[in-house]
Amino acid sequence: MKKLLIINTGGTFNKQYNPIDGTLDVIQDSSIVDTILKKWLCEFEVLNIIGKDSLDMTTQDRMELLATINMSDYDDFIVIHGTDTMELTAEYLADAEIEKRIVLTGAMVPYSIDPTEAAANMASAIGYLQRQDNDGVYIAMNGVFGNYTKVKKDRVKGKFIYR
Amino acid sequence: MKKLLIINTGGTFNKQYNPIDGTLDVIQDSSIVDTILKKWLCEFEVLNIIGKDSLDMTTQDRMELLATINMSDYDDFIVIHGTDTMELTAEYLADAEIEKRIVLTGAMVPYSIDPTEAAANMASAIGYLQRQDNDGVYIAMNGVFGNYTKVKKDRVKGKFIYR
Amino acid sequence: MKKLLIINTGGTFNKQYNPIDGTLDVIQDSSIVDTILKKWLCEFEVLNIIGKDSLDMTTQDRMELLATINMSDYDDFIVIHGTDTMELTAEYLADAEIEKRIVLTGAMVPYSIDPTEAAANMASAIGYLQRQDNDGVYIAMNGVFGNYTKVKKDRVKGKFIYR
Amino acid sequence: MKKLLIINTGGTFNKQYNPIDGTLDVIQDSSIVDTILKKWLCEFEVLNIIGKDSLDMTTQDRMELLATINMSDYDDFIVIHGTDTMELTAEYLADAEIEKRIVLTGAMVPYSIDPTEAAANMASAIGYLQRQDNDGVYIAMNGVFGNYTKVKKDRVKGKFIYR
Numbered sequence: 106m107k108k109l110l111i112i113n114t115g116g117t118f119n120k121q122y123n124p125i126d127g128t129l130d131v132i133q134d135s136s137i138v139d140t141i142l143k144k145w146l147c148e149f150e151v152l153n154i155i156g157k158d159s160l161d162m163t164t165q166d167r168m169e170l171l172a173t174i175n176m177s178d179y180d181d182f183i184v185i186h187g188t189d190t191m192e193l194t195a196e197y198l199a200d201a202e203i204e205k206r207i208v209l210t211g212a213m214v215p216y217s218i219d220p221t222e223a224a225a226n227m228a229s230a231i232g233y234l235q236r237q238d239n240d241g242v243y244i245a246m247n248g249v250f251g252n253y254t255k256v257k258k259d260r261v262k263g264k265f266i267y268r
Numbered sequence: 269m270k271k272l273l274i275i276n277t278g279g280t281f282n283k284q285y286n287p288i289d290g291t292l293d294v295i296q297d298s299s300i301v302d303t304i305l306k307k308w309l310c311e312f313e314v315l316n317i318i319g320k321d322s323l324d325m326t327t328q329d330r331m332e333l334l335a336t337i338n339m340s341d342y343d344d345f346i347v348i349h350g351t352d353t354m355e356l357t358a359e360y361l362a363d364a365e366i367e368k369r370i371v372l373t374g375a376m377v378p379y380s381i382d383p384t385e386a387a388a389n390m391a392s393a394i395g396y397l398q399r400q401d402n403d404g405v406y407i408a409m410n411g412v413f414g415n416y417t418k419v420k421k422d423r424v425k426g427k428f429i430y431r
Numbered sequence: 432m433k434k435l436l437i438i439n440t441g442g443t444f445n446k447q448y449n450p451i452d453g454t455l456d457v458i459q460d461s462s463i464v465d466t467i468l469k470k471w472l473c474e475f476e477v478l479n480i481i482g483k484d485s486l487d488m489t490t491q492d493r494m495e496l497l498a499t500i501n502m503s504d505y506d507d508f509i510v511i512h513g514t515d516t517m518e519l520t521a522e523y524l525a526d527a528e529i530e531k532r533i534v535l536t537g538a539m540v541p542y543s544i545d546p547t548e549a550a551a552n553m554a555s556a557i558g559y560l561q562r563q564d565n566d567g568v569y570i571a572m573n574g575v576f577g578n579y580t581k582v583k584k585d586r587v588k589g590k591f592i593y594r
Numbered sequence: 595m596k597k598l599l600i601i602n603t604g605g606t607f608n609k610q611y612n613p614i615d616g617t618l619d620v621i622q623d624s625s626i627v628d629t630i631l632k633k634w635l636c637e638f639e640v641l642n643i644i645g646k647d648s649l650d651m652t653t654q655d656r657m658e659l660l661a662t663i664n665m666s667d668y669d670d671f672i673v674i675h676g677t678d679t680m681e682l683t684a685e686y687l688a689d690a691e692i693e694k695r696i697v698l699t700g701a702m703v704p705y706s707i708d709p710t711e712a713a714a715n716m717a718s719a720i721g722y723l724q725r726q727d728n729d730g731v732y733i734a735m736n737g738v739f740g741n742y743t744k745v746k747k748d749r750v751k752g753k754f755i756y757r
Contacts, residue, residue: 106413106430117453124539125589127443129455144384146376146427147411213309213450218544221307224384225391228411232395235413248310248391250269250398263451264309267269280616287702288752290606292618376613381707426614432739432756470710472702472753473737539635547633547713554714554737558721561739574636574717576595576724590635593595 107235110179111227113138114155114162114170116187118223120215129215131156137216138185141224149183149231159187159194159211167197175203182207183230188258188265191244195253199242208234208243209253213263222247270398273342274390276301277318277325277333279350281386283378292378294319300379301348304387312346312394322350322357322374330360338366345370346393351421351428354407358416362405371397371406372416376426385410433561436505437553439464440481440488440496442513444549446541455541457482463542464511467550475509475557485513485520485537493523501529508533509556514584514591517570521579525568534560534569535579539589548573596724599668600716602627603644603651603659605676607712609704618704620645626705627674630713638672638720648676648683648700656686664692671696672719677747677754680733684742688731697723697732698742702752711736 113119119137120129135153142149154173155166174182186194188211195209210230216223230245237243244256246265259266276282282300283292298316305312317336318329337345349357351374358372373393379386393408400406407419409428422429439445445463446455461479468475480499481492500508512520514537521535536556542549556571563569570582572591585592602608608626609618624642631638643662644655663671675683677700684698699719705712719734726732733745735754748755 122455122540122544125586127455129448129453141384141388142411144377144382145388145411146385149411214307214448218448219307221304221383221387222309225304225308225387228388228392229395231411232392232408232413233398235396236399236401238399245395248305248308248312248394250395260451285618285703285707288749290618292611292616377611381611423614467710467714468737470703470708471714471737472711475737540633545633546710547630548635550710551630551634551713551717554718555721557737558718558734558739559724561722562725562727564725571721574631574634574638574720576721 107181108179109149109181109183109231109234110177111138111149111151111183111185112170112173113151113153113185114166114187115157116159116185116211117215118185118212118226119156121217131158137223138227141216141220141227145224145228157187159190162187162190162194167194170194171198171201174198174205174207175201180205181234183227183234184209185227186211188213188246192253192257195242195244199253204240206234206237206240206243208237208245210245213247270344271342272312272344272346272394272397273340274301274312274314274346274348275333275336276314276316276348277329277350278320279322279348279374280378281348281350281375281389282319284380294321300386301390304379304383304390308387308391320350322353325350325353325357330357333357334361334364337361337368337370338364343368344397346390346397347372348390349374351376351409355416355420358405358407362416367403369397369400369403369406371400371408373408376410433507434505435475435507435509435557435560436503437464437475437477437509437511438496438499439477439479439511440492440513441483442485442511442537443541444511444513444538444552445482447543457484463549464553467542467546467553471550471554483513485516488513488516488520493520496520497524497527500524500531500533501527506531507560509553509560510535511553512537514539514572518579518583521568521570525579530566532560532563532566532569534563534571536571539573596670597668598638598670598672598720598723599666600627600638600640600672600674601659601662602640602642602674603655603676604646605648605674605700606704607674607701607715608645610706620647626712627716630705630709630716634713634717646676648679651676651679651683656683659683660687660690663687663694663696664690669694670723672716672723673698674716675700677702677735681742681746684731684733688742693729695723695726695729695732697726697734699734702736
């Protein structure tokens with residue numbers, strides 16, 4: 106089995122309801138990923154960085170993510186990311202032509218609101234990465250898998266599709 | 269992307285609380301799998317057969333499963349199965365040396381009681397199967413993946429491990 | 432046992448996550464109340480009006496609520512209402528000096544995000560109303576009960592308290 | 595507001611899935627009640643005794659419950675109890691003619707499997723007790739309330755009804 110690192114950067118996946126002001130906020134730690142791994146009865150290393158809604162992600166943030174991957178001892182990565190700019194970040198990482206495997210995933214519905222989609226996305230990304238031996242940047246979302254140029258968010262249907 | 273068939277045979281994955289007599293019963297249709305796919309925002313074909321706790325599975329049931337796979341137009345299968353005899357069924361299927369790819373999965377905790385583990389197991393099996401190109405019988409459970417001879421239920425820890 | 436009418440006017444109690452635009456919207460029907468009653472294994476008549484976040488409630492809306500209560504054949508009412516202006520609506524209803532019993536309730540956390548608080552608030556209001564024989568306007572929230580002048584939202588603690 | 599004591603004696607209300615042996619076991623502490631109170635954003639004193647499925651409750655257990663109520667400084671009690679012998683325990687307590695108010699409640703579905711019914715039953719019992727000023731033994735279940743002689747478990751429908 107491959108060793109892999111889960112890098113959690115924020116996004117809807119990590120949002121939680123704040124009853125004081127009625128908003129959904131990105132939790133600033135890896136507690137959602139930790140909860141999924143605990144309930145899934147397994148362990149993977151998790152690194153928490155950035156912690157933003159993906160609409161707020163800057164080039165500076167993407168540089169931080171790339172540097173984290175480059176400097177890591179791992180060769181295989183799951184990146185949990187907001188859905189709105191997942192493809193942008195994927196392209197940014199792909200342009201760096203790193204000799205590693207990176208699978209981006211995230212959620213349309215926060216895990217804390219309904220756990221199924223977020224847990225399934227992350228778990229499917231981990232399964233896909235196990236047998237993905239070609240260097241590159243991939244997306245695993247809503248049961249579709251592939252190179253980041255093939256998996257796109259369909260904003261009308263509210264889900265990712267393969268094309 | 270690969271086309272695949274989900275064959276649902278029952279097991280803890282499909283159990284639901286029956287308030288009249290206080291027992292957990294295996295639901296006799298694919299409603300749990302359908303619910304996960306709907307929430308995961310994707311579609312796969314699902315076939316429902318057997319519908320048993322895996323301790324009650326007979327050789328007759330395993331013959332039915334094997335025949336279903338053999339006669340199917342699909343080459344790639346997810347089999348949802350009870351955990352207690354998952355390895356037995358895997359071995360039975362492997363002995364038939366079919367030129368297809370089969371990933372068995374299931375759950376330690378019923379989806380209807382806590383959805384995370386069951387959804388993650390099934391989704392991780394689907395991700396793994398996407399990139400598994402070698403014919404054979406595999407198990408994907410609790411974040412471990414591999415040939416059925418490598419992934420075993422640890423009855424003390426209450427989860428599947430790789431060895 | 433008393434016969435009672437549940438009037439659902441909206442508020443956080445009825446909010447649901449909208450994955451297309453990432454917002455929490457007030458559902459425009461009584462599906463949340465219906466779900467609670469079905470799971471609680473009981474039946475009460477439910478009337479759906481207004482359907483607003485309580486910050487958006489106007490005097491016109493409060494007139495509609497008062498008229499609905501006045502013209503109803505029922506003498507005992509549960510009113511599900513947003514928490515931000517629950518006390519204002521309670522005072523408006525109390526000023527009308529109707530010879531009926533009205534218990535307002537609602538939720539700090541949407542039922543669809545975490546069901547416990549919303550279900551407990553509504554059920555506690557129904558239990559309280561069963562034995563409340565004095566005409567007037569009451570609030571039942573977060574395990575505190577009493578005349579609307581005694582039960583207040585504590586905006587710092589994010590819950591209702593008795594004082 | 596009345597001060598009240600919650601006495602937790604076990605029953606389906608407190609059952610939790612045990613993934614090692616696939617059974618539903620009564621949790622031997624008050625963690626379920628504590629969870630409900632925390633999510634409901636309120637505090638009540640909770641006492642944990644007996645911890646049994648109500649089919650296993652003995653006369654000795656009922657004596658312990660009666661003694662606990664008799665010796666307590668409280669005058670108002672919620673008793674969480676299994677549904678199968680709730681009426682028997684109610685009658686046992688009523689025969690003692692204590693000058694206190696006792697409301698029995700419980701659940702058809704474990705809180706850990708689906709939280710709505712259990713939370714609603716307990717909360718409705720608390721609301722009912724707030725305004726129940728006559729000494730006696732009552733049952734609050736599934737939206738029906740009354741003297742223990744009036745509220746009965748309907749074993750065919752799988753819920754409590756008023757008659």
